[in-house]
Amino acid sequence: MMHWPVIEKTAEAYRVAPHMRDYSAARAQFSWDAVARALPRMPDGGFNIAHLAVDRHADGPLAPHCALRFLARGAAPREYSYRDLRAAADRFAQTLSKLGIGRGDRVATLAGRIPELYIAALGTLKAGAVYLPLFSAFGPEPLETRLSLSGARTLVTTDVLYRRKVEAIRARLPALEHVLVVRTGSGPLPANTHDFAALAAEAPAGFATVATLPSDLALLHFTSGTTGKPKGVLHSHSAVVVHEATARYALDLHDADVYWCTADPGWVTGVSYGIIAPLVCGVTTIVDCEDFDVERWYAILAEESISVWYTAPTAIRMLMKAGLEAARARRYPALRLLASVGEPLNPEGVLWGLEAFGLPFHDNWWQTETGGIMIANYAAMDIRPGSMGKPVPGIDAAIVVREANGGVKPVDDPDQVGELALRSGWPSMFRGYLNEDERYRRCFAGDWYLSGDLAKRDADGYFWFIGRSDDVIKSSGHLISPFEVASALLSHAAVAQAGVIGVPDPIMGEAVKAFVELKPGNAADAALNKQLMGHARKLLGTAVAPREIAFIESLPRTRSGKIMRRLLKARELGTAEGDLSTLEGAE
Amino acid sequence: MNTPDVRPRLLKLLTDIAADVDPASVAAEAEFSDQFDFDSMDQLNFAIAVHREFGVEIPERDYRELRSLAGAERYLRRAAPQTP
Numbered sequence: 106m107m108h109w110p111v112i113e114k115t116a117e118a119y120r121v122a123p124h125m126r127d128y129s130a131a132r133a134q135f136s137w138d139a140v141a142r143a144l145p146r147m148p149d150g151g152f153n154i155a156h157l158a159v160d161r162h163a164d165g166p167l168a169p170h171c172a173l174r175f176l177a178r179g180a181a182p183r184e185y186s187y188r189d190l191r192a193a194a195d196r197f198a199q200t201l202s203k204l205g206i207g208r209g210d211r212v213a214t215l216a217g218r219i220p221e222l223y224i225a226a227l228g229t230l231k232a233g234a235v236y237l238p239l240f241s242a243f244g245p246e247p248l249e250t251r252l253s254l255s256g257a258r259t260l261v262t263t264d265v266l267y268r269r270k271v272e273a274i275r276a277r278l279p280a281l282e283h284v285l286v287v288r289t290g291s292g293p294l295p296a297n298t299h300d301f302a303a304l305a306a307e308a309p310a311g312f313a314t315v316a317t318l319p320s321d322l323a324l325l326h327f328t329s330g331t332t333g334k335p336k337g338v339l340h341s342h343s344a345v346v347v348h349e350a351t352a353r354y355a356l357d358l359h360d361a362d363v364y365w366c367t368a369d370p371g372w373v374t375g376v377s378y379g380i381i382a383p384l385v386c387g388v389t390t391i392v393d394c395e396d397f398d399v400e401r402w403y404a405i406l407a408e409e410s411i412s413v414w415y416t417a418p419t420a421i422r423m424l425m426k427a428g429l430e431a432a433r434a435r436r437y438p439a440l441r442l443l444a445s446v447g448e449p450l451n452p453e454g455v456l457w458g459l460e461a462f463g464l465p466f467h468d469n470w471w472q473t474e475t476g477g478i479m480i481a482n483y484a485a486m487d488i489r490p491g492s493m494g495k496p497v498p499g500i501d502a503a504i505v506v507r508e509a510n511g512g513v514k515p516v517d518d519p520d521q522v523g524e525l526a527l528r529s530g531w532p533s534m535f536r537g538y539l540n541e542d543e544r545y546r547r548c549f550a551g552d553w554y555l556s557g558d559l560a561k562r563d564a565d566g567y568f569w570f571i572g573r574s575d576d577v578i579k580s581s582g583h584l585i586s587p588f589e590v591a592s593a594l595l596s597h598a599a600v601a602q603a604g605v606i607g608v609p610d611p612i613m614g615e616a617v618k619a620f621v622e623l624k625p626g627n628a629a630d631a632a633l634n635k636q637l638m639g640h641a642r643k644l645l646g647t648a649v650a651p652r653e654i655a656f657i658e659s660l661p662r663t664r665s666g667k668i669m670r671r672l673l674k675a676r677e678l679g680t681a682e683g684d685l686s687t688l689e690g691a692e
Numbered sequence: 693m694n695t696p697d698v699r700p701r702l703l704k705l706l707t708d709i710a711a712d713v714d715p716a717s718v719a720a721e722a723e724f725s726d727q728f729d730f731d732s733m734d735q736l737n738f739a740i741a742v743h744r745e746f747g748v749e750i751p752e753r754d755y756r757e758l759r760s761l762a763g764a765e766r767y768l769r770r771a772a773p774q775t776p
Contacts, residue, residue: 242731269729396725397732399752423736427752581733613733639711647731 109452112465112488120441123484124353128495131354135498137532141319141346144385151316154323154345155194155230158384160314163191167387175220176405177394183220187387190227192310193220197228199308204259204283208233208315211257211325215239215248215266215371218394221287221301222370225261226380230323230342233315234259237325240371240583241266244646246593247335249274251327252281254337254539259283267295270646319343319532325539326373328473329586331575337539338473344377345385347477347533351497352382355469355481356413357442362388363409367402367416372583373473374446378415382477388413399427403435410439417447419581421454421466422612432461442484444469447582448614449570452490468493470570472556473584474548476533480568492567493560501528504562505553513550519564522571526553576670578607580615585649587617587670593644594619594654597637599627604660604668605651608677619651620673622660629656698746702764705741709734720762735759742768 116126125131147156162168168188175183185193206212212229214237216222222238229236237255239248248270252260257280262271264286272295275281284298294300317323324340352358356378364383368374383390391409395401397420406414424432443458443466450468458466469481470493480502482494496502503515504523516523527534529552538545548555559571578585587605594603602622607615621637623629634654642650661669703715706724713728724730724738739755742748742764748771750758757767 242729244729396735398756400756423732431753612736635708635711637711639707639713642710642712642729647729647734652733 109456109490112455112459112490114485114487116485119484121357121359123357124359125357125483125498126485128483128486128498132498137346137350137499140350140499141343141532144346144349147314147316149316151314152319152342153230153233153314153317154342154381154385155227156314157345157349158230158381159187159191159194159227160231162187162384162387170387171389172384173220173223173390173392174409175218175392175394176409185220185223187384190224190384193224193305194227194231195310195312196305196308197224198231198312198314200285200304201228201232201234201259202312203304203308206232206234206259206283208317209322210234210259211237211255212259212261213237213239213252213255213257215241215243215260215262215271216287217241217263218370218392219263219287221261223380223392225285226370226376227384228312231312231314233317233321235322235325235339236376237327238371238376239327240369240646240648242371242646242648243270244642244644244649245270245274246644247589247646247649249277250589251335251337252278254327254335255325256280259285261285261287261301263287263289264292264295265289267298317342320536322536324376324476326376326473328373329577329584329589330544331577331586332588335586335589336541336544338373339536339539340476340533341536344476344533345381347497347531348377348382349385350499351478351481352378352386354483354497355467355478356382356415356444357484358383358386358388358413360387362386362412362441363391363439364388364413365391365393365405365409365411365415367393367414367420368447373476374415374417374582377477397423399424399431403432406437406440407435411437412439412441413444414440414442415444415446417582418445418450418454419447419613421445421450421457424461425454425457426612429457429461437462440464443467444481446471446478448579449491449493455488455490465490470494470558470568472558474535474554474556475527475531476535479527479531489563489567492563492569494568495566496527496568500531502526502562502568503528503553504560505550505555507550511550513553513555515553520561522559522561524574525556525558525560525568525570526550527556528552529554576606578605578615578617580607580610580617581613581648583648585617590617590619590641590645590649590651591668593641593650594621594637596644597640599623599633600637602660602668604657604670604673606670606674606677608653608674610652616653617649617651618653618655618677620655620657620660622657698765698768699761701745702742702761705745706738706761709737709741718761720765721760723759723763725759746771 327335366379467482505513590605591603610616
């Protein structure tokens, strides 16, 4: 692992002086209280993400500055200044208020990267409500589960997505009172929905942002665990303290930056670092409304003069696949910092940045639960390719081992593998799992939040990711519950049992693969395989559905009947099956 | 390669990936992702499948031309001029 050359940073190389010039010094003098104090309160003492992201800029010199610039094929770019963004978010907050939605209510979005999603997110926060993003590539089943668990009273979506994914499940979502639809075509408004644009046009201008407390809930993100039930991760307005600090330290955002976060706002990165952090920092964010496309991405980097680019290993690997020539066909004089998140970026990817752009990728690590970047590589710190870097100032990270009494013990020996843990209490630490207090408590031992990721720390303090400590699948940077996939397959009449694992994939990191045991009387043929693939895609959507299904005579089970996913995986990978009695037999 | 031969083969490749799609419902000119869920990995897998099925080299920069049925047909016509 250590044969990859260290990428050394020298002061002469900085075109813009990094916010953090000396990691150790920054760590020594850092305090979250100081960062929080530097963020202005509302005149009445309130502390609201939307005030920090939009209102205060719209009231100041940044009012005419471009906040968001949307790029869509076949259309002129759509720009929102901080003033425009506030006006639009105000109207949405007014709309919510007219519908009787306010403090503490949950407002969901299900849309691609369209302006209305950003406006709805910010307007929701202004209204003191809790924002819940749902990924547009989810199928009806994951959507129903998440909407139902969240108790969302309001959903903002498009006519196309509503018809494709929500209409059929609507009757089973009694809490969902209002659906606001962004119309993309000339078709009629779906029954039982509101026209987003019409409501915005009717809404009065201006809105007094609700004076929330730092501890009031602001965001609800669902993430997958080992069971079928997704976890609703709750964050409060205080999370913005971490968004701001990490955007400065890990992404090195400066006032004049043009920033591009390629993460979809249906997930935590796209919300925290695609909406909140850059707006709080007052920079210009580019939003590409289109799907991934090699040429298009290079054109955006060059022509939009992107200076800071935050992307993901899956995208980087797709670009690498297209070859250096495509990257080198353009010049990127504005580009200053490249960062990556979602899953560990392999060393080849880190170094490929140097070849393609003359800049390395800065990998970082965090989770939905941590609310913001926790461990990172920094502009002014040497990179050890393949390492996630060092903890953000203000964050204490440790490698811990569990003890017999249920507690944990930090290990100080370098390179010892253990569970990655963070000392609890940072401002963006999740406040709970929705309606699951026990599950929340189980994430902590003493002072430590236990991440469920296995890692090690080298003698110089760099952290290295090893793997998950559970069976959750990580595909294209997103966690997928094997149970959720298996449940969808089991709803097909021919399926008796299903075991779902992640298999290595050169682009996605892991791809979802399902092993299916059929009920008697069904032929394990290509036609049925295709039918099952279609069934799973229809229910789960492309983000969750398996990419491959294999028929199996008999799934390996423990004596109590639990499917042994690790054995399936070991067989698939051709690795040693190990001492199975201690794996899943000991449940 | 003429269109009548190519289309059913393309539809087969498409529905091997997007098995939830009824081939009869696919509009030729509209992009796949505007008609049904079809993500970047699907696009990539479709391009690879077209390359394998038709033996045509498809550099990454051309993947965008394979985003609709008609686009893929046009691409194949250009890539492999019809031979007697």
